Amino acid sequence: MTSLSLSRGRWRQPSVLPGFGLTFGVSVIWLSLIVLIPLATIFLRSAGMGWSDFVAAGFSDRALAAYRLSFGTAAAAGLVNVVFGLLIAWVLVRYSFPGKRVIGALVDLPFALPTAVAGIALTTIYAPSGWIGQFLDPLGVKVAFTPLGITIALIFIGLPFVVRSVEPVLADMGLEVEEAAATLGAGRAQTFFRIILPSILPALITGFAMAFARGVGEYGSVIFISGNMPGKTEIAPLLIVTQLEQYAYDGATAIATVMLVVSFAILLLLNGYQTLRRRRMGA
Numbered sequence: 488m489t490s491l492s493l494s495r496g497r498w499r500q501p502s503v504l505p506g507f508g509l510t511f512g513v514s515v516i517w518l519s520l521i522v523l524i525p526l527a528t529i530f531l532r533s534a535g536m537g538w539s540d541f542v543a544a545g546f547s548d549r550a551l552a553a554y555r556l557s558f559g560t561a562a563a564a565g566l567v568n569v570v571f572g573l574l575i576a577w578v579l580v581r582y583s584f585p586g587k588r589v590i591g592a593l594v595d596l597p598f599a600l601p602t603a604v605a606g607i608a609l610t611t612i613y614a615p616s617g618w619i620g621q622f623l624d625p626l627g628v629k630v631a632f633t634p635l636g637i638t639i640a641l642i643f644i645g646l647p648f649v650v651r652s653v654e655p656v657l658a659d660m661g662l663e664v665e666e667a668a669a670t671l672g673a674g675r676a677q678t679f680f681r682i683i684l685p686s687i688l689p690a691l692i693t694g695f696a697m698a699f700a701r702g703v704g705e706y707g708s709v710i711f712i713s714g715n716m717p718g719k720t721e722i723a724p725l726l727i728v729t730q731l732e733q734y735a736y737d738g739a740t741a742i743a744t745v746m747l748v749v750s751f752a753i754l755l756l757l758n759g760y761q762t763l764r765r766r767r768m769g770a
Contacts, residue, residue: 540737544738
């Protein structure tokens, strides 16, 4: 009886917002209007195509090449951002230096900068006649209009997700953890891989997932630097737009459905891994 009353008491704690029933209902309605219903229309239209037409449109050679490029470059950019995003977050949290606020503002710049502007700027820099491209071109390194250029664009727009995901976790950890490990005789490598990395790993995975999801659906910053060659540098979002411009709505819907299912499955696996890891650490 006592435990039951205590359990009910948790749900009836006073709150600034209205009760659970009302807030939960509003949340479900809002998510349905903004997320579930629009996504449901994609599946409904795909279901009306017929399996053979869906496979022909969603798994054509051109579409498969676009999937490989979009998901591959998004994953590569996410992994790069995990490494350098952690490094930047570490510097911003652990050290004080002149210009720290400026660097913090630069990290958030891709959030505010229009993606088309970023794409034009990156293309100008990395083109064969650009500021950096003119030095890479004689070495046989081509960035603009290649998958490498797409990866660089996705690194640019995905970096803030990793930095801002890891930064508060490092700030909460404090220097005491490292000092205690050093007192017990642990070296720098042991302290990082056995203490710091396990603590920030969920935040790193979250940052990677958000950067990856943003990269898969990115359009504005990629179309200028990719070259948009079908089967080579054509990303899946651009293929969807091309299908819409040709009034091939069924083809665009099929490609969007495949991307949606694959993206959701990958994010679900990452979230499942995080949940399993938390349970193991709790146990």
